[in-house]
Amino acid sequence: MDILTILFYLVTSVIIISSMSLIIVNNTVHAALLLVLIFFNSAILWLMLKAEFLSIVLVLVYVGAVLVLFLFVIMLLDLPIKEKVNQKLYLLFSLIISLIMFIELYMVIFYHDFSQVSEISHSSEFNNTYEIGLLLFTKHLFSFEITALILLVAIIAAIAINMTNKQRALKQDPARQIEETKQSRLRIIKDKDL
Amino acid sequence: MYDFIKNNISIATEYFNQLSVLPHTLLMILIIMLPLLILVAYYTYAERKIIASMQVRVGPNIVGPKGLLQPFADGAKLFFKEIVIPKDANKFLFLLAPIITFTVAFAAWAVIPFDGVKVLSDINAGILYILAMTSLGIYGIIIAGWASNSKYALLGAMRSAALIIAYEIAMGFALVGVIMISGSLNLGDIIDVQKGSIFHWLWVPLFPLFIIYFIAGVAETNRAPFDVAEGESELVAGFHVEYSGMGFAIFFIAEYANMILISALTAILFFGGWLSPFNYGDVNNIVNQDTVSTIILFFIQDGIHWFILKTLFFMFCFIWFRATFPRYRYDQIMRLGWKILIPLTLLWIFVEMIMIYFNIGPWFK
Known part of the structure; x- marks a missing residue:
């Protein structure tokens, strides 16, 4: 056991414990923060697999942007902390789902020949980012462009959903704001005019 | 038994060898x-x-x-001073928030190159690491705002979160421009690309991106004129209104450390970091060296003093802005971020693409 192995067990145990408490805790904000912890530790795991680009992008995208928006919404909604729920139905469904997942994982792990997977060994000169970029724009160009298109559609859809009736929406028009002059906004009234 | 002890001793020495780099790093x-x-x-x-x-x-x-x-x-x-924890505040998160802000503000300094050789960790994805670390700083603010159980703090945190998300996109695109020229995510390589004189630095070809990067940097650190998160006249002190004593001090230190970080990054990305602005040629060949000319020669050469000088200049700019500009209104900030800065960066990336494709200027080889 070297230091990396100890670090691996530390990180994975943090991931497992926080995943379990993520399901157990009642407070939604705590759950979201636990998810942050899980993502962060997964990033460390990827870093140990020498995938530094992917791990930093995981922190940047999921922790830095997606979960911030999650927290943003959760905090603004002011959700009540759930006291007691009917757990029997949940138990049934969770048992079924976990059974399916267990069988899947079992098949993946025990029917797959891991001996063929080569040891990851690069020199320090190996540029992870460069290789990923090369693959994305040559071999996987089509799927890359499809992903971009899907994201674009999602953005347009989000904007379209939020476009409300113009009369209801209060907004300021900067073009009209800067057209205002002293004469149009200010009227000096002398005492004798009153 | 003997083998067992011997094994343990060898394992212990192995640990010791692995740990021996630790004091040096510390x-x-x-x-x-x-x-x-x-x-x-x-x-x-x-x-x-x-x-x-x-x-x-x-x-x-x-x-x-x-x-x-x-x-x-x-x-x-x-x-x-006494640390006051508000009634019904989430005590654990309330105390965790300043720690997160402080840690993240200083963690980003790990990849900053001070000199050609002086850098704590020379990683390949340095610029991404910095972007990731600065984007984590928002957690301290959001958690502080929520855990304080105060409406002013929550409003300040929400404003700050929206502001940082909006300006981080513009900041990221400005960095894309830098990466396109240098072809590397390593901060040392980015500085090496700018070798030459003051006109080889990236602020010349990327002038709009430099301006946008610095504006976004000011907004990311919640400084005037983008300090709506604190907004004394509206929110008392924003997200850290409930903090007293050391909690407040740590937020304060983290904010200033972030300002210094943004200044240092601007100096590195657009102003050549440790590079000298003069094209001084090969100084070692000069024969006649008296004391005065040696000192002058030392100062016009590349070195950490140029990095410090450039950083100090941008740090001064932060203060200058605070004394000069009135605070933006909240909707104006959002308009500036989403409707002006982001389209401008996209446009300039396109212009840069054309310049790189047709090899225009001395910067695109």
Whole structure:
């Protein structure tokens, strides 16, 4: 056991414990923060697999942007902390789902020949980012462009959903704001005019 | 039994060998952290003095000669103050928030190259690491706002979150421009691309991106004119309104450390980091070397002093902006971020693409 192995067990145990408490805790904000912890530790795991680009992008995208928006919404909604729920139905469904997942994982792990997977060994000169970029724009160009298109559609859809009736929406028009002059906004009234 | 002990001893020595780099790294961290903390202390002093002089006042001048001990007096005052935890606040998160902000503000310094060789961790994805670390700083603010159980704090945190998300996109695109020229995510390589003279630095071809990067940097650190998260006239003090004593002090230190970080990054990405602005040629060939010319030659060569000078200039700009501009209204900030800065960066990336494709200018080889 070297230091990396100890670090691996530390990180994975943090991931497992926080995943379990993520399901157990009642407070939604705590759950979201636990998810942050899980993502962060997964990033460390990827870093140990020498995938530094992917791990930093995981922190940047999921922790830095997606979960911030999650927290943003959760905090603004002011959700009540759930006291007691009917757990029997949940138990049934969770048992079924976990059974399916267990069988899947079992098949993946025990029917797959891991001996063929080569040891990851690069020199320090190996540029992870460069290789990923090369693959994305040559071999996987089509799927890359499809992903971009899907994201674009999602953005347009989000904007379209939020476009409300113009009369209801209060907004300021900067073009009209800067057209205002002293004469149009200010009227000096002398005492004798009153 | 003997084998068992022998095995254990060999394992122990192996650990020791692996751990022996630890003291060295810790020492390096200390060498970076301590000057930074002192710089933060005197940055607050400089801010008060400079703003005072811009507003024709004297500024702090009582504690120590010319008020030079003022930051330590403030620190001592905050250190001995009682830490008040508001009623019904989430105690754990309330205390965790300043720690997160502080850690993240200083973690980003790990990849900053101070010199051709002086860098704590020379990683390939340095610029991404910095972007990731600065984007984590928002957690401290959001958690502080929520855990305080105060409406002012929550409103400040929400404003700050929206602001940082909006300006981080513009900042990221400005960085894309830098990466396109340098072809590397390593900060050392980015500086190497800018070798030459002052006109080889990236601020010339990327002038709009440099302006946008610095504006986004000011917004990311929640400084004036983008300080709606604190907004004294509206929210008292924003997300850290409930913090007293050391909690407040740590937020304060983290904010100033972030300002220094943004200044250092601007110096590295657009102003050539440690590179000298003069094209001085090969100075070692000069035969006639007296003391004065040696000193002058030392100063015009590349070195950490240029990096510090450039960083200090941008740090001054932060203070200058605070003394000059009134606070933006909230919707104006959002309009500037989403509708002006982001389209501008996209446009300039396109222009840069054409310049790289047709090899225009001395910067695109």
